[in-house]
Amino acid sequence: MTAEEITAVLEQELADAIAGADSGGMHPHVWVTAVRLHDVMQFLRDDSRLQFNMLRCVSGVDGPASNEIDVVYDLLSMQPAVSELWRARHAFAVKVRLDRANPHVPSVADLWPTADWHEREAYDLFGIVFDGHPDSIKDHDGLHPQRILCPDDWVGYPLRKDYVFPDEYHGIPGKLEAVPPGPG
């Protein structure tokens, strides 16, 4: 299916969840409202015409100027070819725009288990909370996915544009002047 056809199917079936679309550009995608994201993703995976059974990437994109954070989901559909082997059929992307102060979006790890690590990474680096993530913990920041790249007790989200590197982490200085000249 072409990107236009996929967009048309989505706009017909889930019109209230689609906030916008760009099917002719270099990276065809639809904008989806955060509350309906899980429904849209489930539809994309299970609908017989679409069958997006591969989630390839989940990227966070920080936009401090407009006080928004985007999440970009890249999907791929793999289908049986003429032989019994499988073949990639079509690709598409889904985007969600979230409030930067309190970014919450439903987890899709129940639809694609691979989303588990992708969502942990997006929480770790952007602070996007994926509600219902299977590997969540509760602390002073509330219920959120575990960190994956930074240490568990790291403070802040390093890939946010306004992130400030800490002065010190467990005795390891974060500033050049504070580094002692050698061991001891």
Added chain:
Amino acid sequence: MSTATNGKRTLVPLGPFHPLQEEPEFFQLWVEGETVVDLDMRTSYNHRGIEELSSRRTFDQVPYLVERVCGICSASHPLAYVQAVETICECDVPERAQYLRTIVLELERIHSHLLWVGLAGHFLGYNTVFMWAWRYREPIMDILEKATGNRCTYATAKIGGTRRDIPDDLMSELVRAVDSVAGPTEMLTNAVLDDPVLHARLVNVAVLTEADARKWCVTGPTARGSGLPIDVRRDDPYCVYDRIDWDVITFPEGDVMAKAKVRLLETLEAVKIIKQCAQQCPSGPYDAEVESIPPGEAIGRVEAPRGETFHYVRSDGGRCPVRHKIRAPSFVNVPSFRASCIGQHVADVTIALAAVDPCYSCTERMAVARDAETGETLQSAKALFELSRQRTRWFEQQLGVEPFDQRWAPRLRELLA
């Protein structure tokens, strides 16, 4: 053994300094007797901050940064990025550049797959395989060095084309080198496939079923060894893969042996591809002029030796990418251990964990070190140089030796004069 445990669980830590693999990673294996019943993975010992660094480099500089994401896939990562940027600026890449890129990508695949076969033998304690595979890999490394200037981090792809040409005489030397590897690789393939020891250790070990492969969205030889013929080179052809005669290698078994077979036969396919490219490669320019990168976003995909490398680039029309997301193949392949390793014997887990050819450097790209007050990065060359000088001075004071500058600077000046 398992009868004596009374269902008691033991934790076997594997890492962070892995006894065999070169990169740090940490697996916690929960075992009952000798059977692995659960597994926990902890990564991020190789955290370097590449995505953050990428947003501070100009579009032209980023390829040289991202080829350092991984020492083995150092042609695939820059190419995925470059393709994304070329989509944004709608740049026409010259024909010759497309062929040159394909040749370097396939040379990389040969050396990466032979490296894996060697390491797999090493992990099994079968070092003959290791010696053989790495010996046959060496001519490929030599020709890569001749053609690109380096054994790894080739810096081939740049926005609009390639950085340097492969002249005709070098091209024929390249074909001769690749040809010389084809025979031994075929012999090695037959030897590995016939070897009873390798059969005993690899067949029916750590099976990743086709359903599990799809569920975990794995890519590359890991998917193709499970009967999932996903290959970016055919699914979404880039460079010249749609003009070349080659086959996607797929085996349905899903065990470690199937993945080994995929890699060995792909090596021979790569030889086929390189020879055709060298024959068909047209003469002409190998680099196009790119004026500026307009606002926009695009994805770039390349079939790296380990699977699909996926780069997402967003530009706002400025000098640097606003967002550059890198999804390396190991990031999706490594979590599939939960499906393949549980229920295996502890002794088989080392090779099962190696079966996806995991690359932890790729998986862990990000961190940021910035001065809290001035906002300057701590990774700048100047800062690191100053740090090393401070250390040297401290050692000189502690050891009571004459400072380097006083001792050697006059002598150096003398020599240079």
